[in-house]
Amino acid sequence: xxxxxxxxxxxxxxxxxxxxxxxxxxxxxxxxxxxxxxxxxxxxxxxxxxxxxxxxxxxxxxxxxxxxxxxxxxxxxxxxxxxxxxxxxxxxxxxxxxxxxxxxxxxxxxxxxxxxxxxxxxxxxxxxxxxxxxxxxxxxxxxxxxxxxxxxxxxxxxxxxxxxxxxxxxxxxxxxxxxxxxxxxxxxxxxxxxxxxxxxxxxxxxxxxxxxxxxxxxxxxxxxxxxxxxxxxxxxxxxxxxxxxxxxxxxxxxxxxxxxxxxxxxxxxxxxxxxxxxxxxxxxxxxxxxxxxxxxxxxxxxxxxxx
Amino acid sequence: xxxxxxxxxxxxxxxxxxxxxxxxxxxxxxxxxxxxxxxxxxxxxxxxxxxxxxxxxxxxxxxxxxxxxxxxxxxxxxxxxxxxxxxxxxxxxxxxxxxxxxxxxxxxxxxxxxxxxxxxxxxxxxxxxxxxxxxxxxxxxxxxxxxxxxxxxxxxxxxxxxxxxxxxxxxxxxxxxxxxxxxxxxxxxxxxxxxxxxxxxxxxxxxxxxxxxxxxxxxxxxxxxxxxxxxxxxxxxxxxxxxxxxxxxxxxxxxxxxxxxxxxxxxxxxxxxxxxxxxxxxxxxxxxxxxxxxxxxxxxxxxxxxxxxxxxxxxxxxxxxxxxxxxxxxxxxxxxxxxxxxxxxxxxxxxxxxxxxxxxxxxxxxxxx
Numbered sequence: 001x002x003x004x005x006x007x008x009x010x011x012x013x014x015x016x017x018x019x020x021x022x023x024x025x026x027x028x029x030x031x032x033x034x035x036x037x038x039x040x041x042x043x044x045x046x047x048x049x050x051x052x053x054x055x056x057x058x059x060x061x062x063x064x065x066x067x068x069x070x071x072x073x074x075x076x077x078x079x080x081x082x083x084x085x086x087x088x089x090x091x092x093x094x095x096x097x098x099x100x101x102x103x104x105x106x107x108x109x110x111x112x113x114x115x116x117x118x119x120x121x122x123x124x125x126x127x128x129x130x131x132x133x134x135x136x137x138x139x140x141x142x143x144x145x146x147x148x149x150x151x152x153x154x155x156x157x158x159x160x161x162x163x164x165x166x167x168x169x170x171x172x173x174x175x176x177x178x179x180x181x182x183x184x185x186x187x188x189x190x191x192x193x194x195x196x197x198x199x200x201x202x203x204x205x206x207x208x209x210x211x212x213x214x215x216x217x218x219x220x221x222x223x224x225x226x227x228x229x230x231x232x233x234x235x236x237x238x239x240x241x242x243x244x245x246x247x248x249x250x251x252x253x254x255x256x257x258x259x260x261x262x263x264x265x266x267x268x269x270x271x272x273x274x275x276x277x278x279x280x281x282x283x284x285x286x287x288x289x290x291x292x293x294x295x296x297x298x299x300x301x302x303x304x305x306x307x
Numbered sequence: 308x309x310x311x312x313x314x315x316x317x318x319x320x321x322x323x324x325x326x327x328x329x330x331x332x333x334x335x336x337x338x339x340x341x342x343x344x345x346x347x348x349x350x351x352x353x354x355x356x357x358x359x360x361x362x363x364x365x366x367x368x369x370x371x372x373x374x375x376x377x378x379x380x381x382x383x384x385x386x387x388x389x390x391x392x393x394x395x396x397x398x399x400x401x402x403x404x405x406x407x408x409x410x411x412x413x414x415x416x417x418x419x420x421x422x423x424x425x426x427x428x429x430x431x432x433x434x435x436x437x438x439x440x441x442x443x444x445x446x447x448x449x450x451x452x453x454x455x456x457x458x459x460x461x462x463x464x465x466x467x468x469x470x471x472x473x474x475x476x477x478x479x480x481x482x483x484x485x486x487x488x489x490x491x492x493x494x495x496x497x498x499x500x501x502x503x504x505x506x507x508x509x510x511x512x513x514x515x516x517x518x519x520x521x522x523x524x525x526x527x528x529x530x531x532x533x534x535x536x537x538x539x540x541x542x543x544x545x546x547x548x549x550x551x552x553x554x555x556x557x558x559x560x561x562x563x564x565x566x567x568x569x570x571x572x573x574x575x576x577x578x579x580x581x582x583x584x585x586x587x588x589x590x591x592x593x594x595x596x597x598x599x600x601x602x603x604x605x606x607x608x609x610x611x612x613x614x615x616x617x618x619x620x621x622x623x624x625x626x627x628x629x630x631x632x633x634x635x636x637x638x639x640x641x642x643x644x645x646x647x648x649x650x651x652x653x654x655x656x657x658x659x660x661x662x663x664x665x666x667x668x669x670x671x672x673x674x675x676x
Contacts, residue, residue: 043467087654090661096406096467097608098657104601105650111643226475233468272486276479279472283458292463 009138010261016142017257018250019149020215024049024207024224025249026152028231030159030242031203035081036235037163038196039176039302042084043099045204046228047106048077052208054114057219061122066213069122070148073209074202080106081201085194103228117219125214146214148206153246155203160242172196176300204228230282237285239298248285255281328671335669340609343659347652354647360638372633373626384517385587387625389414391524392579393603394610394617395531396452396572400466401612402535403568404548405459409470410576411600412477413451417444417577418584419481422591423489425503425584433506440507440581448577449570451477456569460562466569478596485592499592509586520582525618527575532614544568576600602628605653624649 028045035042052073060069084102088095128150131143162169175182175192182189211227212219234252238244259274290296352362373383396410424443428436455473459466484490484500491501511518535541544564547554554561580595588594606624610616631645664670 087658090658092660092663093658094406094660098654100406100408100467100604101650101653101657104605104646104653108643108646108648108650112641112647115641115643226471229468229471233472236465270483270487272479272483275482276476279476279479282472283464283469283476286464286469287458287462290463292461 007265009265012138012142013261013264014254014257016144017261018254019145020253021256022249022251022253023146023149023152023215024210024227025231025234025252026149026156026246027207027210028204028228029234029238029245029249030152030156031081031200031207032232032235033200033238033240033242033245034159034172034203035193035197035200036303037176037240037300038172038193039179039300040085040088040095040193040197041099041232041303042081042102042197042200043096043229043232044080044084044102044106045099045200045232046224046226047103047110048080048201048204049208049211049224049228050110051080051106052077052205053212053223054110054117054208054219055205056209057122057212058114058117060124060209060213061117061120064123066123066125066209069213070125070206070209073205075205077205077208078198078202081204082194082198084201085197088197089190089194111221114219114221118221121218122213124217125210127214146210148210148214151206156242156246163242173300176302179302204231207231226279230278233282233286236296237282237289239289239296240300241298252278252281325671331669331671335663335666336611338669339659339662340611340656342662343655344609344652346659347648347655350655351648351651354651360640364638365634365640368634368637369627369630372630379626379629381516382629383622383626384521385625386629387622388518388520388524388586389579389583389599390603390606390621390625390628391521391528391617392575392582393600394606394621395527395603395614396448396576396579396600397604397607398610398612398614398617399531399535399572399575400452400456400565400568401607402541402548403544403565404551405456405565405569406467407452407455407470407569407572408467408604409452409455409474409477409573409600410579410603411596411598412470412474413448413573413576414580414583414600415481415595416451416477416580417448418580418595419484419489419500419591420444420447420577421581421584422500422503423484425507426489426501428507429504433504436504436507437509437585440503440585441578444577444581445574446577448580449574452573452576453566453570455573456565459569460565474600481591481595482593489591491590494590494592497592497594499590502590503585507585508589509582518582518586520579520586523578523582524621527578528614528618531571531575535614540564540567576603602649605649605656608653609656 028049032042032045055076056069056073059072060066080102084098087093087098125146125148127144127146129143130145131140134140163173171187172192175187175189179189211223230252234248235245238248255278258277259271262274263271355362355365372379374380393410393414396413397407400407420443421440424440425436428439451473452470455466455470458464458469486498489500490498509519512522535544543559546559547561547564579599583595584591602624606617606620610620627645631642634640634644635642
């Protein structure tokens, strides 16, 4: 039975992997999308992701409930985002460089406090079986989708709606497009950016909890290798639009699932080259989407990567 | 272009003359990072106290493990050698306003290229083999980070993101070659390339256990300081970093300057990989990827991207890295403790940028126009 699909298992595994591997991309990229819409870039989300993974795992182990772990990961992420948001408002503090520093600090804290949690196994997040209609165990396995994925989709939809048709969303966009205009209209620029960065950190923390509590589903020091940073690049590719972030996250997830999927059917040649596929894809899409000297559609005017 | 990394002070300073202004600027550039270091030390002490550990013990152990004995000092200098070079990989492009953080990947690829060249030169004389290895690592490292500069200038891709992504690609490439085409079948537990010939190995400075890589690193810091501060190239590069628009209006070849500076930085990191292979490991394997690239970023920022200042800062952090093992054994703290300390120092040093110009004592006296 296990060979019934043969090589057809590869596209199936890539499709299901797109959701499985892409979910953390989704959370980080919609979080970063919110932050960047307010005119600030937070490169520290890589650190937030790792810290969220460690927190989620540890809290899930101690409390016995993975959902409390997810919430705790989000709160720690929000705290970390808030720190970035607060420090960036000081004059002459560079948001990109500070992001790198926060990335190192987040990883340091996660490895420091996460050390005792590498061995024990915490309760995992449950998944929803969408493959009940099929006889094939592979299809059933491929259609096990985690509930957090749907939470992420809902967040993306909510953010899209908020940007388009709420007052709060409009204020974030004004602040991101022209701080001077926002100040003239009486909106507190620093406060809006602070809140947007903290909220972005919350979402990235959720993405981290997904990593340690569902897929790959364990806590170790190699839990994330640049996913947080790729998600930042992905926001540019998605032109700062939450629904496009979803599409991009699935695309990158699929690219990330290619290596393991080929390995599963016995193609182990060049494993590391397939492993590098999402990174190469990131560079390629950035090279194609960005045009020097011209602003991208939807780009916040205040963003430092755009200058 | 980003703003805060540009070394404003030096560009704003008058070309010659007012000694007082220059001295005050220099004093500010030394005092502010020291204040940041002190603040970071204080914050880290609070962190340790909250965990019930003694900060005094910690810093005493750092001093002991890093500088107290001839043995520990040599260990420190050994680790400072790659840090000098990876710090240059960040510091040189930073003078043009670029935040390049891809040193880790350039080091890995430089080391791989050097090992491959060394194996290919088996049978040749020691000096010839070494020169070919150096050349290979310089070319590969330079091309790798040069690509970051090219993508930045001609495609408008943010250099911070692209350099880190290229770093992951570089490490994947190294793993591919080390576990595939270049794998020594005898290396079972830790996949590695074959060993480079003995004659190609870099020896130690007579009378010490410190290899010549330290001298190469210090020498390059001095050479690049001269290049960036005392030549037309360096002057043009600093104009690009200070005000891109002005540089373009002056007709400076901005693209070429960015490309060359990135390539110089990458070549330094590649050379660090070559030295690690030729002086420490004797072959290329995963031991190259131990975080020298990331610590180098911190060293560069702490040195305010001044190649001369990189020398003492790299030795300081070489010492902190070297004392990690001792701290782990004596205080029962995990190895990530050093990473936490580095993170706190990094955040403090960036936040200290806000202090420039705040203290009246460093400001030139207002003179009547």
